[in-house]
Amino acid sequence: MALPEAACLLYFDDEAAPAMRLAQAAGLTAMLIERHRFPDGELKLRLPVDASGRLPHRAVLLRSLHQPNEKLVELLLAARTARSLGVQHLTLVAPYLAYMRQDIAFHPGEAVSQQVVGGFLAGLFDALITVDPHLHRIDRLEQAIPVPQAVVLSGAEPLADLIAEQRPNALLVGPDGESAQWIAQAAVRHGFDYAVCTKVRHGDRDVAIELPPLNAQGRAVVLLDDMASTGRTLALAVRLLLQAGAASVDVAVTHALFAGDALQALHDAGVGEVWSTDCIPHPSNAVAMAGPLAAAVQSLLVV
Numbered sequence: 001m002a003l004p005e006a007a008c009l010l011y012f013d014d015e016a017a018p019a020m021r022l023a024q025a026a027g028l029t030a031m032l033i034e035r036h037r038f039p040d041g042e043l044k045l046r047l048p049v050d051a052s053g054r055l056p057h058r059a060v061l062l063r064s065l066h067q068p069n070e071k072l073v074e075l076l077l078a079a080r081t082a083r084s085l086g087v088q089h090l091t092l093v094a095p096y097l098a099y100m101r102q103d104i105a106f107h108p109g110e111a112v113s114q115q116v117v118g119g120f121l122a123g124l125f126d127a128l129i130t131v132d133p134h135l136h137r138i139d140r141l142e143q144a145i146p147v148p149q150a151v152v153l154s155g156a157e158p159l160a161d162l163i164a165e166q167r168p169n170a171l172l173v174g175p176d177g178e179s180a181q182w183i184a185q186a187a188v189r190h191g192f193d194y195a196v197c198t199k200v201r202h203g204d205r206d207v208a209i210e211l212p213p214l215n216a217q218g219r220a221v222v223l224l225d226d227m228a229s230t231g232r233t234l235a236l237a238v239r240l241l242l243q244a245g246a247a248s249v250d251v252a253v254t255h256a257l258f259a260g261d262a263l264q265a266l267h268d269a270g271v272g273e274v275w276s277t278d279c280i281p282h283p284s285n286a287v288a289m290a291g292p293l294a295a296a297v298q299s300l301l302v303v
Helices: 013-026 069-084 113-122 156-166 177-190 232-243 262-269 290-301
Strands: 008-012 029-037 043-046 058-062 089-094 127-131 149-153 171-174 193-196 198-203 206-210 220-228 248-256 274-277 285-287
Touching (some): 069 089, 156 177, 156 220, 156 274, 177 193, 177 220
Parallel strands (some): 127 149, 171 220, 248 274, 274 285
Antiparallel strands (some): 029 043, 198 206
């Protein structure tokens, strides 16, 4: 089994570095999609075709969907154009997948964005590879994005490897019940002790948490989660753990969204180190995901 020789990796200029890492790891030719922005913000794309004006039959498009709104338009233009240029199998690699939070209508008239955006992406791509999608009430990514092939990777184990190097015998703590399965996966890899907090959310920036029964006295504690946005929940947990006698509290997340002053809020709370995967570019990036992403790409492209 081998990759088709003509398969390529399409990318945009602002993701050149991760595209080169992924292309090298997956054995693909990286090809830049050119962008032009008109004065009113409208976009024009130009895809990298060969001398005959065509693209390979199989292509992979890299686009991590943080700050997603304009990127969704890019995906629409790029995917439809790629099809017209000969691509028959198109895979989206979205290390961070947006619009997965809103999976039901909590109030009358609300858009269920997971269903809307999921259907939109399924209409453009044959396959999707992502990392730790923020799913609540569904078990499989295909329920949100009904593509023929969907691969979900996790940052839990590579982050656990980093924690084992930096904080041997750490106590892992999840900030809420949604992190339970994920943090258990990380803990079992190196035999870490772990516990999960209880969280009550009153709004985007209004949350309360309670520590589970645990003995944090003198322990190096690492808060582990799939994403950090405002940082408020993690900051609350940091303060509670330090009050409970933790010797240190660090944070490890897959997706470093860190909106506004989120990172400062964590440091103000007393956090030590902040580690993240490179699914979203951020100064805290400490774990590379090119290897696992490349393996997933290869599994979908082998002939």
